[in-house]
Amino acid sequence: MRSDLARLIAAQICLHACMTGFRMAAPLMALREGYSPAAVGMLLALFALAPVFMALPAGRYADRRGLKKPVAMAVGVASVGAAIAVAFPVFGVLCVTALTCGAASGLAMIALQRHVGRLANGPTELKQVFSWMAIGPSISNFLGPFAAGVMIDSFGFRAAFLLL
Incomplete structure (x- = not known):
């Protein structure tokens, strides 16, 4: 179970790091391009908008499909x-990227947490696996x-977007 948990945490870190990296880089690019603080605030808010509306459907999807399909998606x-x-580094596309990265991170987190919760045998192990899972977002x-x-x-910026 330890190696399974380590792989799941690594996957969580990679997906969440993509989102957090974009969450920093996209507003910096928007500010450099001269967009207003209100526009940049809206861009940042888009990272959280998709997960708000997707939480329940993503949970249902993860319940039906398990871990692999939601994480692959x-x-x-x-x-x-x-x-x-990377292809079109303009503000409108950065807004779409914010929505997609936020949605992807939320879907993966829900599926991973569901799966890890089912891996645990008993309340003590459940606390341990969720404690380990909590490290992933901190690292990312x-x-x-x-x-x-x-x-x-x-x-x-293009190289940063490509890396993420």
């Missing part, structure tokens, strides 16, 4: 969102923005 949605930001909240910042400074 989340990876696909995040990849498409990142790819369009560091890695995503840090990697995006380094890439922006070194190679520009």
Whole structure:
């Protein structure tokens, strides 16, 4: 179970780091392009909008399909969102990317938490596995923005979007 949990946490970190990196890089690019603070605030809010409306349907989907299909879908949605930001780094596309990365991260988190909860045998192990799962977002909240910042400074926004 330990290796399964480690792989699930690694997947969670990768997907969440994509979202957190974009959540930092996209507003920086928008500000550099001269968009207003209100527009940038709306862009940031879009990262949370899709998960708000998707939480219940994503939970139902994960209940029906298990872990692999929702996580594969989340990876696909995040990849498409990142790819369009690389191809067309303009504000409107960054808004779409915010929605897709937020949706992908939310779907993956719901599916992963459902799966990890079912891996545990008993209340003590349940607390342990969720404690380990809680480390993933903490790590990705560091890695995503840090990697995006380094890439922006070194190679520009497109390279940062490509990395994420």
